Amino acid sequence: MLARRELLIGAAGAAAFASPFREYGAWAAAAEPSGRGDRSALPPPIGPEERLHRIAKAQTLMRDAGLGAILVEAGSSLDYFTGIQWWRSERLTAAILPAEGEALVVTPFFEEPSVRETLQIPAEVRTWQEDGSPAAMIADWLTARGLGDRPLGVEETVRYFAVDALSKAGVETGSDRGVVRACRIVKSPAEIALMQAANDLTVAAYREIWPQIEAGMTPADIGAVMAAAMKRRGGSPEFTLVLLGEASAYPHGSGKPQQVREGEVVLMDCGASVHGYESDISRSFVYGDPSREQRRVWNLVRQGQQRVFEAAANGVPAGTLDDAARDFYTSEGFGPDYALPGLSHRTGHGIGMDGHEPVYIVRGNETALAPGMCFSNEPGLYLPGKFGIRLEDCMYMTADGPRWFSLPPPSIDQPFG
Numbered sequence: 001m002l003a004r005r006e007l008l009i010g011a012a013g014a015a016a017f018a019s020p021f022r023e024y025g026a027w028a029a030a031a032e033p034s035g036r037g038d039r040s041a042l043p044p045p046i047g048p049e050e051r052l053h054r055i056a057k058a059q060t061l062m063r064d065a066g067l068g069a070i071l072v073e074a075g076s077s078l079d080y081f082t083g084i085q086w087w088r089s090e091r092l093t094a095a096i097l098p099a100e101g102e103a104l105v106v107t108p109f110f111e112e113p114s115v116r117e118t119l120q121i122p123a124e125v126r127t128w129q130e131d132g133s134p135a136a137m138i139a140d141w142l143t144a145r146g147l148g149d150r151p152l153g154v155e156e157t158v159r160y161f162a163v164d165a166l167s168k169a170g171v172e173t174g175s176d177r178g179v180v181r182a183c184r185i186v187k188s189p190a191e192i193a194l195m196q197a198a199n200d201l202t203v204a205a206y207r208e209i210w211p212q213i214e215a216g217m218t219p220a221d222i223g224a225v226m227a228a229a230m231k232r233r234g235g236s237p238e239f240t241l242v243l244l245g246e247a248s249a250y251p252h253g254s255g256k257p258q259q260v261r262e263g264e265v266v267l268m269d270c271g272a273s274v275h276g277y278e279s280d281i282s283r284s285f286v287y288g289d290p291s292r293e294q295r296r297v298w299n300l301v302r303q304g305q306q307r308v309f310e311a312a313a314n315g316v317p318a319g320t321l322d323d324a325a326r327d328f329y330t331s332e333g334f335g336p337d338y339a340l341p342g343l344s345h346r347t348g349h350g351i352g353m354d355g356h357e358p359v360y361i362v363r364g365n366e367t368a369l370a371p372g373m374c375f376s377n378e379p380g381l382y383l384p385g386k387f388g389i390r391l392e393d394c395m396y397m398t399a400d401g402p403r404w405f406s407l408p409p410p411s412i413d414q415p416f417g
Contacts, residue, residue, distance in 0.1 A: 004173040027111050041233050041361050043193040044274035046083075048120040050190060054081055055097055055121065062099040066176040068150030069098040070140065071166075073158050077180055077351040079276060083120030083238035086111075092134045092162055095123070095139065099150070104141050106134045109198065135165035142171060155180045185350065185358050186372035191277060192396055195374060196354070197404040198279035199236060199394065202272050205229035206283060207416045210388070217260045219244060219253075235272030235279075236356060242338050243267040248284065249388040251345055262288040271355060281406050282375055282392030294389075297381050298412040303387045304328055304379035308361070309316050309349055312369060312395065312402040319365040322347040325379035334381060342384040348376040351394055373397045374405075399405065 058081070062070060072078050073094040074086040082103065086093050093107040093115060102122050107115045109127040116125065126141065128134045136313035142148045153176030154163055168171050187195070209225045223240035230237045243250070244258035248267035260266060269282040284301075286294055306326045311324035325347045329335055348361030351374050359367050361375055373396065380390030394405040409415045 002255065005265040021404055024326060042197045042274055043190070045194075045240065046190060048083070050188065051081060051083055051121050052168070054183055058165060058179050059099050059389055061179045061182055063098075063249035064155065065153070065179060065295075067097050067099060067153040067179070068147035070153040070155060070159075070176045070179055071138075071158060071162070071173075072095050072155045072180060073162060075157065076357075077155050077157070077184070078278075079118075080180075080184060080267075080353060081121070082123065083118050084113060084115055085118045085276075087139075088159070092165075094134070094138075094158075095336065096152070097137055098145060098147055098306050101145065104138070106137055114356060129332050133165070133169065135162070135169040135335070138166060139169040139171050144321065147173075153177055153179060162388070181358055184352060186370060187352055187374050187396065188372070191352065192372075192374070194274050195394070195396070196405055198272050198274040198277055199281065201233035201235045202230060202270060202417070203406050204233060205235075205272075206268070206270070206281070210416050212409065213260060213266065213287065215260050215262060215319065219258055222260075222266075224267070224272075227300070228274040229272070236272055238271045238273050239269070241269040243269075246385065246387065246391075249382045249384050251388065251390070260287050263391065264288075267388060267390055269390065271332050276353050277341065278351055278353070279405070280351055280355055280392060280394060282378060282380075282390045282414050283409065284391060285388045285412060290412050294387065295412055296393075297383070297387075297389045300329070300334075301333055301379060301381050301391050301410060302411075305391055305393065308377045308379060308403070309395065309402055312397065314370055314399070314401065315368050317360050317365060318359050318367045318369060318375075319363050320329070321361045321377075322363045322365075329379070329381065342381060343379050344382055345380070347379045350375045369397050371399050 004249055071094055074088045078084050078095055082095050091108045096104040105123050105125045108131050112127050126137055128137055151172045151174045154173050155176050164171050182206050184409055208229050212225055219242035220243045226240045227237035243253050244260055244266055247254040247258050247262040248265040266287055267284045271280040307324045308321045311321045326343055329343055338344050342399050346362035350357045350359045355408045359373050359375055376392055376394045378390055378392035382388035391409050409417050
């Protein structure tokens with residue numbers, strides 16, 4: 001886990017963050033299906049000006065940390081800073097963000113036109129041929145820019161082969177010392193707006209497809225209907241996890257055949273993205289009439305969610321939110337700790353451009369919550385051999401405390417509000 005000091009550096013400047021956006025439903029009009037997957041009613045994507053602001057913040061943190069530059073490769077962090085939307089392969093496409101001045105982008109020669117299509121910042125683009133070395137190119141650039149006397153910080157998800165090649169080219173590499181994480185963990189109002197839109201259309205899709213679920217349907221059947229409903233509203237479907245009956249007791253499912261049956265739990269965990277920012281919402285209900293046990297467990301999970309929400313405050317360690325749910329469940333006879341039946345996974349995870357990213361709501365995480373942090377609230381209860389209940393709604397911190405991206409449902413009989 002990142003040291004508390006490094007996270008507080010990243011949260012500096014966010015103290016004044018107060019979301020200008022309305023509560024759940026802010027983008028309700030955009031959540032209505034157009035039939036065309038039209039995004040015109042949704043918030044605009046992140047533009048060049050915000051990306052340059054992100055780089056400026058990273059440069060300040062780099063200088064404070066004694067780094068000459070940082071390296072991010074293809075993936076969400078490259079998109080975050082440069083706008084380049086590219087995938088990871090054995091051929092390195094990456095950006096080097098210096099502590100001063102414009103960035104460098106390296107990419108294979110034959111990929112340059114495609115990479116430039118999404119590049120949104122001023123940057124030098126250098127290409128390498130199939131028999132060339134991008135690491136040597138980066139080393140030469142750092143030396144020419146007078147940055148070779150300071151370490152090159154490597155973003156935490158960069159693959160080893162890239163780091164190894166840079167080291168062999170004479171570049172001093174090391175951790176980025178939390179620079180990228182400190183930038184990404186605090187979302188701007190524009191990012192919050194995109195996530196709100198993604199959540200709104202996901203809830204609207206849930207409400208549309210719930211009456212269509214019938215006995216005999218499989219997870220694939222339900223998932224296809226849900227994905228189509230999210231897409232009609234302008235979202236890009238990211239995942240549609242559907243767990244039926246006993247499979248709902250296993251948080252990430254089972255490979256055994258499943259179908260909707262009377263009196264059994266249907267657990268759905270679905271998300272979409274809007275201009276690269278994700279939603280993640282889980283709902284659990286019973287097809288038919290819930291049993292007394294199913295109803296009790298559902299109600300406890302809803303209470304667990306509320307305990308987590310009420311524990312969230314600026315400055316408190318993220319791990320205390322996990323404690324709030326786990327202590328409550330223990331008092332109700334579940335657990336203790338991570339034991340089953342009970343809450344066998346962490347209470348939540350950060351969310352933004354990635355479905356799972358810091359801040360993690362897990363025991364022992366000392367990261368202090370701060371305005372702009374976004375994370376899921378999903379303290380599920382799982383009873384192996386029977387069923388599981390997971391309600392998942394994401395939250396974001398404002399200067400005044402937590403707010404919901406999606407409102408939790410009122411009851412097992414009204415699982416979508």
